[in-house]
Amino acid sequence: MLFTSEYSMKMGIGEALLTAVIGIATVLMILAIIALLIMLVSKIIRSIEAKTAKLADTGAPASPTAAPPAAVPLPDTESQGELVLENVDEPTAAVIMAIVSNKSGIPLNRLCFKSIKLLEDDKK
Amino acid sequence: MEMIKNVLVGLWEASGINALFAGGVFQWRNLVMILVACVLLYFAIAKKCEPLLLVPIAFGILLANLPGAGLMDDPTGLMDTSNVVAGAHWYETGVLRLIYAGVKSSVFPCLIFLGVGAMTDFGPLLSNPVSLLLGAAAQLGIYVAFIIAILMGFTPQEAASIAIIGGADGPTAIFVASKLAAELLGPIAIAAYSYMALIPFIQPPIMKLLTTEKERKVEMKQLRKVSKTEKIVFPVVVLLICAFILPSVAPLLGMLMLGNLFRECGVVERLSDTAQNALMNIVTIMLGLTVGATANGQNFLQIKTLMIVALGLLAFCFSTAGGVLLGKLLYVITKGKVNPLIGAAGVSAVPMAARVAQTEGRKYNPTNFLLMHAMGPNVAGVIGSAVAAGFLLAMFK
Structure with a gap:
């Protein structure tokens, strides 16, 4: 709690402006961090999935006893x-x-x- | 004969007509609110304006303004200490007041967020994470309205509660208002939901004003397919980041992301189904009804309410403008690959704002299909408004 009840009755325009600027900056910053992390995590997940798919592709002929793909x-x-x-x-x-x-x-x-x-x- | 007279007098004294003249004063405000409720019911039923919300809200207004019915009475001062009756028991509390505890304690807004999370596909956002910036920029109206509300003489707590209407998110507005300025909850909730219903009328003129025809015609590249693993990891990552920076956002975002995890993990189909349907419907009834019931004529019909309605509209307009302006910036940076119209969808209000972007885009380019591109900023707006709410709570609670 940064603004207590005695403070709550009045707030100057300067403080309101500052609060607003910090507020929008905070929202932008947090969402930008999330965006960056999404990009990073997506990249990691996609590279792992690509490697797994590649391994599965190369591994398939080596196992002739493997069951055929499901007939869906x-x-x-x-x-x-x-x-x-x-x-x-x-x-x-x-x-x-x-x-x-x-x-x-x-x-x-x-x-x-x-x-x-x-x-x-x-x-x- | 005397007994019949006593019965008739007793009936008259207990009647709503007598209550309408309680204390020798004609309670005209209640009658006006009953009329308002009937008008809202007309819009909800005949014009189909957000009927799922407007019908319970309007009926809540109707119930709370029935003279002498006492559905929102609080004789023990459970939530409102202004009319405490000595010796009263909690079970004498009005039935709507008891249900209202779910609003006051923020249980209902959080449960609504659980349902919203279970209904939301964050795929478009994951395939284009830049959408998050549009969702952030579209919170501009919150802060503009906050400054203007302070200039108009509201306390910071009241100003923050009113400003959050600009987030275009009903549960978030209720969540903040119930914690910072509970006495303004009725007008704030009604303004927030009304403007959400009016998005197709509010946004297009602003979108047209701030963009050129060339920008509105831009066709965007098809979004990439998002894997299931990405969708499962997303809610956990978002919650951790947001809650570590702004713990006050955890109740709302936590429930939103839990609902989304139900949807995406694929192993709790029943829970996901309940969150999306049964639970969502039950909470919507209770939330709508009790929010409407806070609009009692005695405290609703004030100049302050008109100021809140005006500030809410202003917040909505500036939020739309913020999203569109960042969209224009992205249009320039990406050399015309981003259609700025999708920025307007950053105001939350899922999926109406995205539909407006789609409709406006097709007006200028009939082959354009912006809906999925607009869904990215749209769901980012839900996160953005929750973060903005967390910031305001951290400042003023």
Whole structure:
């Protein structure tokens, strides 16, 4: 408690301004710290998950006795596996996958895209 | 004959009509408040303005202003020592006054936050953490309203309670007001919820005024997918940071993050479901009813109430402006990758403010889809207003 009851009756404009400035600075500072920590934690978690996925990918052929993946059908709008995008944005990749599925007549959930890569840059 | 006369006199003396003229003074204020309650009920039912909140609040106003009903009586001075009756027992306390203990003790606002946490997807915020800054900037109105309230002669405690309306978060406003200026709780809660319902009318002119057409047309990049682990870690990290810096924020944020952990951890489906539905509905009824019941005509119809309503509107406007202005700054820094309209969603009021950003964005670019981008600042606003509340409590409690 910084402002006691005897103080509570009056507060000068200078003190009010100072309180307001410190207040908004505190909110900004705390939320900025949270933002930074989210970025940091996300980065750590994603790198751990990527490593785990990589290990799982390389480990799979080495264990022929491993059980086959569960036969849970994917939704029609989703393809199988992890897709790596190189210089291609997600909407463009989605359009490409939809076109391939449409032209080949194979449902998207039965297709497995490994990567989509932009080979030529328009600027060149 | 004498007995019949006594019965009739007794009935008259116990009637509400007689209570309307208690002490020889016509209690017109109660009648005005009954009229206000009917108008609010009309808006809630016929116009569907925030009916889940407005119906219980309006009915609470109606109940508290029934002459002679005594639903908010406090003869033992449990919460209000102004009308203590000697020899009274606690069970003679009015039924709404007893329920009001949940507001006074901050149990209801905290439980509402538990439900809000269980209903909130922090994914958009996690995929774009810069949204948090927009949520912080959109608390500007709180501090502007605080300064103006001080200039208008309110005590710092009252000014802080009124200013928190700018956080556009009903439970937070109730939480702060019940601790700092309980006598102003009725007008503050009603102003906060009314302005939240009026967001689609308050925000667009400010958004239009502060942005150019080019800025409003900006299409934002698709958000990345957030993993389950990130969503589980988030509530714990946020709570630890906030509570270590500002322990006074722990009751609100703690419950918000507990609710969110219920939702994201995936092993307590039943608890998450209860927090989102049954508990949320029960607490909303009790909170709405008792907050409405604090609006007794005798203490509600004052010039102070009008000042609070005006300051609340001012706080809302400045909060919207704060978010949009930081959005403009981010637009410049990112070379046009951020649409400043999403900054307005930083005023909390989930998900209405985000919907307003989406609607306004589509007005200028029909192919634009800003909703998920606006949800980031929107949920950041919930955290921001809770932190602002914690700051004010740390200063003035």
